[in-house]
Amino acid sequence: MANKLKLALIACCFSTVTLSHAQGDIMLPENVKTPYDSYVGPKDKPAKENLAKWRDYKFGVLIHMGLYSQLGVIESWGLAPEDWVTRNGYEDYESYASDYRGARFSFNPTHLDSEKWAKMFKSAGFKYLVFTSKHHDGFCMYDSKFTDFKITNPNLPYAKNSKPDVLKDVMDASRKEGLAVGIYFSKPDWNSQDFWWKYYPPKDRNPNYNIKDHPERWQSFVKYTQNQLDELTSNYGKVDILWLDGGWIRPASNAKGRQNLDINMKHIVDNARKKQPELIVVDRTVSGEYEDFLTPERRVLEKPIPVPWESCITLGGAWGWVPNDKYKSGTQVIQLLTGIVAKGGNLLLGVGPDGKGEFEPKIKQTLAEVGKWLDVNGDAIYATKPILPYSEGNLYYTSKGEKTVFGIYLPTATEKEIPSQIVIKNSLKGKLNVMLLANKQKLNYKNVNGGISVTIPNSLRAELAKQAGVVIKVSA
Incomplete structure (x- = not known):
């Protein structure tokens, strides 16, 4: 079944373009403009302070894990009866849906080692982790009391594990390594009878009944969603980020003519912050007071904006694990991260383990390469601010305080030597201290109009061209 159950990658969802600063084969997401005129942000001081910390983290990891990990398909989208979805090897929807949901009886990620994961993430330079508690299929990776469609169901194999609550296991281990933790939660739930009622076949990703005709059923779903979010923010220790997906679930005032799929976010957030006052919430793509930061998916903003934002981008082609996926190299991730941070954003990098709970060697290799670079160059990334001119050609800028500017040069694949x-x-005054950040080697410079011209020793130019990014620190 695992070989049979495949979803095609849809070009329109994964469109990319090559940017001039990147190495020849590096594909970076499209530049788009994201509106921020409706941004509100948290009002209470604890959440504001936590959001400021989050902005300094710069680099996080988003883990997708669920039944789709067992099957090696593109998350749970095969259950959506929409024209863009293909189900290779299947002639009818019902067979696919039955096989997909039946994967719970074989899903048994016994190789999952949360402590090993957390050490790998910390070594990679991640500062925060977001884990999928539930994708759109409704299968819970935690011990929800409001459904049996969960990995801790005693009739399923992983329930016999010593730590069957995967969400708790991963979050506890990540906190021990000093990572901030967040919970991904899908607002739609395609397993709930109050969302996809069996009386009707599903038509698309939305509820398959008219909620105006059956308001009591919709209110039952609203209560179910509120109950699940209440247990996630009550029973899993300190939660730094609540990352809500499924932005088509929104009030009519924000729904552009669609059904009024209101789940009462005010109640959810007020209730959560009674227990978690520092919690930052991203009801992603639903603009307004419950989107504490913007989250363009697989895209990088064209210009810096004055509100918090994060690009969520996959390491491979899919959010979760699929066989034979093509993963970005360490250089690609470093250059992607640099471009985002120079514009004031964060990068949330999507990775996924397979059905056994293991990450592929290529993922480990890439993360190790990124971590090695950040070990010596992280000062130019973490807790930095954007500064004019942000970027020029292959050169990107970040800053710290009033007296430090970093120039990050990104060599291309064809460069034999950097300039x-x-x-x-920069506008720094007086005698400046200029050095290569990685090895603290001082560099000579001369003043030029609008800044300084830094001399790179000929003996270093070829070696530096092999680096993903060369950081020059300039401080007054």
């Missing part, structure tokens, strides 16, 4: 002179724009 002998790199001009770094």
Whole structure:
């Protein structure tokens, strides 16, 4: 069944373009403009302070894990009866849906080692982790009291594990390694009878009945959703981020003519912050007071914006594990991260383990490469602010305080040597300290109009061209 159950990657969902600063084969997400005129942000001081911390983290990991990990398919989208979805090897929807949901009887990720995971994430330079408690299929990776469609169901194999609550296991281990933790939660639930009522076949990703005709059924779903979010923010220790997906579930005032799929976010957030006052919430793509930061998916903003934002981008082609996926290299991730941070954003990198709970060697290799670079260059990434001119060609800028500017040069794949002179724009006054951040080697410079021209020793230019990014620190 695992070989049979495949979903096609849809080009329109994964469109990318090559940007000029990147290495020849590096594919970075499309540049788009994201509106922020409706941004509100948290009002209470604890959440505001936590959001400020989050903005300094810069680099996080989003783990997708569920029945789709067992099957190696593109998350749970095969259950959506929409024209863009393909189900290779299947002639009818019902057979696919039956096989997909039946995967729970074989899903048994006994190789999952949360402590090993957490150490790998910390070594990679991640500062926060977001884990999928439930995707759109409704299968819970935690011990929800409001459904039997969960990995802890005593009739399923992983329930016999010593730590069957995967969400708790992963979050506890991540906290021990010093990572902030967040919970991904899908607002739609395609397993709930109050969302997809068996009386009707599903038509698309939305409820398959008219909620105006059956308001009591919709209110039952609203209560179910509120109950699940209440247990997630009550029973799993300190939660830094509540990351809500399924943005088509929204009030009519924000729904552009669609049904009024209101789940009362005010009640959910007020209730959660009574227990978790520092909680930051992202009701993603639903603009307003419950989207504490913007989350463009697989995209990077064209320009810096004055509100918090995070690009969520996959390491491979899919959010979860699929066989033979093509993963970005360490250089690609470093250059992607640099471009995002230079514009004031965070990068949330999506990875997924297979059905056994293991990450592929290529994932481990890439994360190790990124971590090695951040070990010596992280000062130019973490807790930085964007600064004009943000980027020029292959050169990207970040800053700290009023007296430090970082110029991050991203070599291309065809460069044999980096330039002998790199001009770094800045307005710092007096005698400056200029050095390569990675090894603290001092560099000579001369003042030029609008900044300084830094001399790169000829003996280093070829070696530095092999790096993913060369960081020059300029401080007054």
